Amino acid sequence: MITLTDSFFKSDIDDRITTLEQVLGWYRAGNNKMYKVFTERASYTESLENCEKKGARLAVDGIIEAAIRRDLFDRLIKPSGYKTYVGLDDRAIEGTFVWLNGKPLIAGEVEWGSGEPNNGGGRGQDCASIYHSDLIFDDAECQNKLNFICEISP
Template sequence: MGTDVRDETRNATSLLESNLMAAAKDLRNETRKATRTLERNLMAAVNEIYKRITALEQVLGWYRAGNYNLYKVFTERANYTESLENCEKYGARLAVDGIIDATILRDLIDNLINSTDYGTYVGLDDRAKEGTFMWLSGKPLIAGEVRWNSGEPNDDLGGGQDCAYIRAEAWNFDDHYCETKLNYICEKMA
């Protein structure tokens, strides 16, 4: 009789362990499924938020380029210093990254700058040291990084042209007097 009780206890314990293991496996599978569903739903929500933000940016006149930075051309002409200050008011700076990258620059010219009929300041100047153009990011201009207009930069053959801009008629770069009022393009980092 004692053996029967032990056998029944062993069988009941084994059955209980088997049921618990099956329940734990089912719980793991259900947790994985719920996690995947949650991840999909979260990604869909993030994508929807991104679409709405992009639409709002466009309404406000900002353009999101392929580098995910935002750009806006301002046609209320300003000198270079005013352009710097105006960009800062928007939490931005005169464009640098989108200007250095030739693909992004082409995109910006096609979608923003091309619609203007006047030169556009970018974040490049040689105000600190004549002849050494520096990006606002602090990096020096590398030879061939931008396409200068023929004979440029020339500092007007006498001095004083320290601020770079994109010429409206050729979309090449030129140096100009920083006091000259031009369009300007601001860049917000992604």
């Protein structure tokens, strides 16, 4: 009978983290999750699908946590040079933003741009993005082609 030890599983996780970091270019943040901004611009739906194909999701946990959000912005989003989708939208109920983990956005949890979110004056801006020039959120039209940031737990 083969007995698997904790060190076996730790080694497997360490190998996966090393592969994500060194081979695939993912960044390990302070919350021990891995992040990567993809610059092949995509709609929100395409971004969701692209992250899922990588075994990830659009970033949520690292975006909710202010210190991690700042780190991800400085290291990944700002250098990408373009607005970036995150895992937050109000597609189900206009004006009620919900993270992909099902938790509602708490007032003051993120900093929206001046006058945002504004639904684009009724044009249906339902998908949250972060400006690359500053750590400000914007509601974008979901069909807009933007960068996107994926999050994975190793």
